[in-house]
Amino acid sequence: MSEAGRDPAAFYDDLAARYHLLYADWAQAVADQGGALQSLLASHGVLPGAAVLDAACGIGTQTLGLVQGGYAVTACDVSPQAVQRLRDELAARGLSAQVRVDDLRTLSAPDAAYAAVLACDNALPHLLTDAELLQALRQCHRCLAPGGVAVFSVRDYAATPRISPDVRPSGFRRLPDANFLAVQVWEWDGDHYDLRMYLTTEHDDGRCDTRVTVTRYYAVTVAHLMALMAQAGFVAVTRLDGVLFQPVLLGRKAA
Secondary structure, eight states, rough: GGGGOHHHHHHHHHHTTTTGGGGHHHHHHHHHHHHHHHHHHTTTTTOOOOOEEEETOOOTHHHHHHTTTTTTEEEEEEEEEHHHHHHHHHHHHHHOOOEOOOOOOOOOOOOOOOOEEEOOOOOOGGSSSHHHHHHHHHHHHHEEEEEEEEEEEEEOOOSSOOOOEEEEEEEEETTTTTTEEEEHHHHHHHHEEEEOOOOEEETTTOOOOEEEEEEEEEEOOOHHHHEEEEEEEEOOEEEESSSSSSOEEEOOOOO
């Protein structure tokens, strides 16, 4: 498959309308992750009212909770459909944030504008080389005010078995007039893997349809990513477990 066929923007465009169905309770996940991030940021001096950039916002799992907690959030993502979904979710809740399409590697944010920068839910490993990761990390560092913090959550690939194909059920939901089933299939290729997401809707009238959307990941280890963060200029780089459902990497921009 061509690299274009694994494009993260197209992958999340396909998922945007149904992304919440991958959670047992997305509203609760928004509340839980928002609360966890608020506590983490506050413990590092980033208090409600501070300017925060969610640089891989998706449909808003982190953004919504932070806005509800009083942070001044700018949210961006490479997927236009995810960005539009976030706009709709904000409007439905009467919330406000600056939202735009943007790329982690070439962020259009001004220098030193934010007290914190986030990229959660394993966004960084969509960048397939060390060079791309370093480019994105340097962009995040550039956007931070002196003393600001960066928060990245990623899979712990050092602890992930490399089974190929690796079939992973991702959620079954009963909808008002249908059943929805999501299944991931991972196919490994060295330190990379292709992820195929099979999205099946079984309608009550007997119709059944499946859509397959594909993306590619770099199984970069936490230790290597922390080294790249230091190379990008972050100091006091730390791994934190138990904050979110994935390991959290935290780094500061020197004051």
